[in-house]
Structures are given as C-alpha cells and as structure tokens.
Amino acid sequence: MALPSYATPVQRTYYYAYLLICSLVFFFLIAPLVAIIPISFSQSPFMVFTKGMMSWPPDPEAWSLRWYRYMVGICTDENLTTPCSNKWMIGTVNSFFVGFVSTFFATALGTLAALGLSRPHMPYKALIMSILISPMIVPLIITAAGMFFFYAKINLVYTFTGIILAHIALSTPFVVITVTATLVGFDMNMVKASQSLGARPVRTFFKVIMPLILPGVISGALFAFITSFDEVVIVMFMASLDQLTIPKQMWAGIRQEISPVILCMATCLVALSIFLLTTVELLRRRSEKMRGISRQ
C-alpha cells in the first residue's frame, strides 16, 4: 500500500489526500463515542464541555464523579437539579435479567437449528433459513407493532415473559448465522469416527462437536446478549415501568431530562461494547486456528 519511490508529485498529492479522507472518516466514526466520555465526568448539569474542562492545567472544580453517583442512586447534593433515583440501577438489573434469560434460550435454540441447517440432508433449506433470519430483517418498528397487537390479545404485554419472548425471537438470527459460519468446513468424519468408536449421539455432541463449535456458540451468545441488552423499540411499547430496562430509561432520559447521567451510562455501555468486541475477535481467531483456517 505504501507509495512507491518513483511516484510523481501528483501521485503523492493524491495519495496523501486519500489518507487524509480516510482518517477523517475514521474520526467521524469514532469521535462521537469518544467525546461523551469526558463530558460524563463533568461537574456541570449540561451535556457540554465547560470552560474549566478545557483549561490547562486541569481545573479540579470542573471535573467530578457527581453524575456517576446519581447513576448509582447516591444523592448527596444539597440542591438537586436532576431527579435522583435508583431507576438506573433497577434498569441495569432488569436489563441483565432479560439479557441473560433470552440469551440462554436464543443460544440453545439457535445452535440446535444451525446444526440441523448445516447437515447435507436438510430439506427446504433456503426457505427455512429465510424464515429463521427474518426477525433480523424486518424493521424493529414493524416487529414491535405486530408483536404489540398480538401479545395484547394473549395478555403478554407489560410482562417480562412477553419481552423475553420477543428478545429471543430477535436474537436467534445472530446465533444461527454465527454458528452456521463456524460449521462451514466442519469435518463430519469426526462425528462418524466418534460414533464408530461407540459414542452415543449425545456424548458425541458434547465431546466432539461442542468443543469445536464453542467459539462460534459463544460469539453468537454475545451477539444475542447485546441485541437484547440494547433493544429499545420493543421495550418502549411492550414494557411498563415494572420492566424498566437501561435503554428504556435512556430513552426517557433523552426525551425528558437531558442530564449527564445519560452520558455516564453511555460511557459504561461503550466500555461494555469494547469488552464484547474484544472477546468476539479473540474467539474468532481461536476458532479459525482450531479449524485450521488461516487468514490469507
């Protein structure tokens, strides 16, 4: 990619312009996410960079953990400008609860289905595949409307059950896709070998298939978790205050009381996504190594 030494000045100009454009785009992609982090440590009740924060040497008055204390429900301030409640913490607990339950079922159902879809004898494969990944394709607002009408009929709106069912449906496509991708190039002879040595199907699954596809299953589970954890449209319509989740609370926060508490939670979520991204990347490399696929 580097410029050859015989490049003409015009080529050089083009090349550097091209690099400049690329770095601007990278900046555009990442800048908003980075910008919110310092603001979340601000003293000011507005979501802005204050004068004190920009000054050098740093002004300790301008920085504080005030909004993080608000977020976890510790209210020590005398004059409250923002309602201080434990809503964020209730939301966190609910989000993790819904996330874990739906991830569990989505991963189990999705992995089984991916195993079936990867078998050479699967009938109507294209049709079934398109049904299975349709929840990922249909816009969320349509899904939410359809589910709201239907779940209202069977008394599942404003319940955890309803939300979890919806989240399982939304996140299984990710599991199916990642596990199916891991199963590409899976050597079926290993299953045959295991069976010819006397292992029953269940034992074969746990001792032979599972260890090989585990990285894919875990990535799928992480995708499923983040789908449920970040999902806002469904909870907006199908959850009452009893099922408050982080996204629902953030939505309410952005609409009503714009305060830096939202940015504190946003910072936590960015940290969470960095963690998940790293995990998935490491798992993918491990999986490729295990299956003997090298990248180029």
Added chain:
Amino acid sequence: MEDIISTTDQILTTDGLPLKVSLRKTERKNKIRAFLLVFPLLLFIIVTFVVPIGDMLLRSVDDSQINNVYAKTFEEYNKWDSENDELPPEAVYEAIFNDIHYGDKVQVGKALTRMNYSKSGWKSLIKKTRRAIKKIVKSGELPTSYKETMISIHEGWGDRLFWVSMKQMVNEKTVIYYWNAIDRTYDIDGNVIMQDEKRRMYIKTWIRTFKVSVYVTFFCLLLGFPVAHLLANLPLRYSNLLMIFVLLPFWTSLLVRTTAWIVMLQQKGVINGVLVWLGIINDDQRIQMVYNMTGTIIAMTQILLPFMILPLYSVMKVIPKSHMRAAQNLGAKPVRAFIRVYLPQTVPGMSAGGLLVFVLAIGYFITPELVGGKDGQLIGHWIAYHLKTTLNWGLCAAIGSILLAIMLVLYWLYNKIVGIDNIKLG
C-alpha cells in the same frame, strides 16, 4: 460370478432390501433428523414472530369490530333501497336504537372512532343519542315510531349523508386504512379523494423517508468506499487495528450513538464549540444542526456506515492487486485504470452495501425520533404514533404493511444480488 449378477436385477443389502430402497430410507431418516433439530426454533419463530406479523397484516384490512357492535343494524341496513328512498326504513332505526342501547359501552366507544374516520360528526351524534335513549328506556315508554323519535333527538338522523356514509362500514374487510396511509379517503359516495389540505402528512413523510434513505446511502458509499479500500489493501496487522474503528460503533448501543450525536451537534455542542473557538463562526451564529433533517442524515450516516464498509471490504479484499498493475502496464493512466478495471469489480460490494443501508434506513425509527425534531421524522414515527397515541391501530397496521412490502421487494433484490445467507457479522 457373472451368473449371479445377471440373475438378480438388484443389489441387496444385508436386511434383504434392495440397495436403492435402503438408501432412500436412510436418506429420509437423515432428513427427518436434520429437520427435528431445526424444528424447535422454527416453531418458536413462527409463533412469536411470523404469526404476530401476519396478525398485523390482517388487522390492516379488518373492520369487524364495528360489525359486531352494529350487527343488527347492518343486517337491516343492507335491505334499504338507498337509490329510491331518501331515508332508511323504520326497521333500521329500531335496530340501531337497540344496538346503541344494549351495546357494550367500551365497544360502542371504540366503534365511534371508526365511524368518525368515514364521516366526522358521528361521534357527537351517537353520544348524544345514547344519553337520550337511556332516558327513554328508563321512563319505560318505548317509542311508537323509532324514526321520528330519533330524528327528534338529533336532526342528524334525518340527514341522508350520515346514512350513506354507513355504507363504508358494512363490509367486514376494508381498504380505507391503506388509502389513509397515502393521504386519501372516501367521500360520502365511496369515491377515493384526497384528504383535506391540513390532514395530508403521510405522502410527505413517505417522500421524506425515501429522500433521507437515498442521501444516507449516498453519503455512506462516498465515505465508506475509500475506507474499505484502505482496509482491504493495508497489511493485515494494521487493517485489523483500524477495523476496530468500524466495529466499535457497530457494537455500541444505538441509543448511545444517537445521544452522542445530540451532544456533538446541539447549539452548545462540541462541533459548534470548535467552530466558535476556531473563529469560523460568531458565538451568536451557532448553526442549528440537530432536531432537523440535517441531524437525522448526519447521525444515520455514521450509524449505518459500518453496514456499507463491511460488504465493500469483503469484496475488495479478493480483488487481485495485479489487475490495477496490469492495466497501468498496458498504458492506462491510474484514474482510467481505476474506473475501467477496479471500479467494475467492486459493483457487487457497492450494491450489497447500498441495498443494506437503504433497507435499514427506510425502517429507521429511534434515531430520527430523537434527533429529527419536527421535519426529520421518517415513516416509522407514524407507526409508533398511531400505536401509542391515537390508537388508530388499523392505520398503524396499514402503514406497517406497506413498509413491510417495500422491504420484502428490496430484500428480494438483495437476495438476487448477494444471497441472503451470505450475511456475515463482523
């Protein structure tokens, strides 16, 4: 040996079955086994997802609620010879008298809203009548002529227009919501006409939805192309590192990214702050970049950009570098070589990314809702609005169905070009 084969036509397995039959049996068994693995999820998705969507489609043409409330009335109404008689016969008045009186209050109330879609005035007419009927029945003296009594309660019952407008409600299936979704309605005789000037908002929003989606797709292509090219041509060590810049936003909560854009773009926000600090604009001329269409386009472009970069990257990755060199070797200038040799090979990636971004953009709801303000709302806004605020679920379902149909056509295209099971994550 030759004798044995020639005497038996078929090869037999150890069970004594012909090989062909035995193979077919095993094959079927395998098929069933594979299907059984998929079955639980398939059933789950059908029950929790496909059926609700189907239910929504049915709801968009459903008009049965009002038919249940006014069952008797509509039965008599169908016998009315509306061509020749000015007003319906006595039997219709008697039936509607009873339907209003005995009807469940909630159900009658719901039906009122529906009746007002056909002709405004129904709501107050029925409400007033219902109160009067209660009094009459309470007094114990049932009217001798229902027709006269009702007209004396409210002159609307003598107005032919109300009765004619009822014709649109008699059928259990209706397409009125679809007409409403594109700013049209029925006039009193059942012809399709445009809505009143001040009630036309849907066509405007549909057009805006397409316009914003086209802009966002265009900007994503413009910004995504050079980045994908760079990622595809850098050594793996660097490109893996730079890939984080693309994947991190992809993994971050949509709400976080949307909030971040509000922080960046608002009047006291980061971008305006930097512009003032650089002296490009004065403190009192801060640019309004959020809560309008500009905000929607900027935020959506950043949010959807990874969906353009990833397909482009995977296509560019496999284009041999020797092609460009060969073209230049044969005398093409770099620009010409790029346009004639490189660009055509990236078309599959551009169409895949473009379609994906476009499809995602027309169904977007969260981001436009938060940063769009008044003139940056997309069609999803109306679905949510009618679902939660006006409770006009028929119209909500109709808009949803139209959007879904557009979506399916676009995905059909996507499938033709890339294949739906080629979707990859990260």
